[in-house]
Amino acid sequence: MDKPELTSRLKAIITTYAQETDALAHLTEETDFIKDLKINSANLVDIVLDVEEEFGIEIDNDSMSRMLTVGAAIEIIEAKLAANDRE
Template identity: 70%
Template sequence: MQTKEELITTLKTIVKPYVQDEQAFEHVTEETDFIRDLKINSANLVDIALDVEEAYDIEIDNESMEKMLTVGAAIEIIQEKLAAK
């Protein structure tokens, strides 16, 4: 199981291509909001969810996807799905 720091590092790699605000990206915390802080558009959030599914071999349902708005929420969802495997 990856540590929270490792999950954040992997998540940053996944979201990097979609980020519009580089400065906010350099200071990512668990509170960072993908749309508000990183200026990622909502269509790209779907791409991020798909990339996360692929990276971790998990399935992110629509309900989880709707909650995946911050780095912290994404990490919780990833951990939850990995634990359920």
């Protein structure tokens, strides 16, 4: 799966939770879920669960704690997908 497709699928997930629609419309890898999109910490957990379901991966607590920006989320998803492919 290429990065634009992955980003599009991730954006579809976070759209439900984002409070700041302008930041959502101009989403970049530097976009911060909490500061830019105004997503609260409880909804970050929901996003992680939705990502796990959407991509068929499992995100551990360490990865979850690093998943604060779009770029970090993409890196984690790519790494988990690659690990699944190796299994």
